[in-house]
Amino acid sequence: MTPTRRTLLAGGAFAGLAVTLRPGLVAGLAEAATEAANFVKGPPVKDHPIVALSPHVLYIQAPSGTPTPENQGMMANLAFVVGNKGVVVVDTGSSVQIAEMAVRQLKAATSKPLVGIVNTHYHGDHWLGNDGFLQAYGADLPIWALAGTREQIAGSTGTVWLDSMLKWTNGATLGTRIVPPNRDVEHGFELSLGDVTLRMHHYGPAHTPHDLCVEVVEDGVMCIGDVAMYRRIANMDDGSFKGSIETLDKLAAVAKPKTWLPGHGRPGPDVATWQRELFAGIWETCLKAVDDGTPLEGALALVLKDPRVASRAAETEGWERTIGKYVSLAYLEAEQAKF
Secondary structure: OOOOHHHHHHHHHHHHHHOOOOHHHHHHHHHHHHHHHHHOOOOOOOOOOEEEEEOOEEEEOOOOOOOOOOOOOOOOOEEEEEEOOEEEEEOOOOOHHHHHHHHHHHHHHOOOOEEEEEOOOOOHHHOOOHHHHHHHHOOOOOEEEEHHHHHHHHOHHHHHHHHHHHHHOOOOOOOOOOOOOOEEEOOOOEEEOOOOEEEEEOOOOOOOOOOOEEEEHHHOEEEEEOOOOOOEOOOOOOOOHHHHHHHHHHHHHHOOOOEEEEOOOOOEOOHHHHHHHHHHHHHHHHHHHHHHOOOHHHHHHHHHHOHHHHOOHHHOEOHHHHHHHHHHHHHHHHHHHOO
């Protein structure tokens, strides 16, 4: 692993201590190095408003965009389900600093204690804040996720995301530690907060192979993670267009949400429909192109002419830099579907 600024600074502190301590105290160097590493930390994140979406749901909406030094990685929404028995946060943001900001806002909004975390998937902008919530509410705080999400975060994927966020934000997320989920759940798992129920949904690969959507049953709210976004194409490198469409259809049929709360962008009743139609325009056109023997270049031209796609070009964030890539991914998935 390439050394980060944090590890280099921590190493320097370790070396400085080593020359001043007597040989008999060498055993204490490891603890001193850990303390030095924990001391190195990026700047705090400014407060972002926490607002009510429904009787039991609060959320903090992140600014649109990708992680940069200017936004300090603040790019993914955080949701809070508040019940008589406490609060569950759905996704915790990109850093310990974002989590600390969210804790400040949550405590100002309710006196209820945080009793757990749900991580919707393994992309780091949705779970790197776990550390900050555990620091505020205790190391034994439950963190629920699908087993595949936990395994990815605990493995090399977690390290890649930690290092990448440091690079993208120019060290603004320094001090963040990897804290994987500690409670495995499956489709249909329910959490009761007394007067409100959280029901977990998983219908196979969508945005990733391990997406967990959280239904706030009494409020008709679906916390959908990145299975759908508001006027933005999700990163589909790990995902499935076919699976995303099927997941959205099943959620709509089974839960019938009144409001969809995405991981990026504003919530609303139309979020899933907007995303589903765009994905259907890309996926169905690529399927037909593969069946007809049309090469990728021809498929791209056909996709861009599909009215479900063309109508969204002007209002989709990052359209010009992403549409070609996602047509390529859909075309590859369509080719694989033939075998």
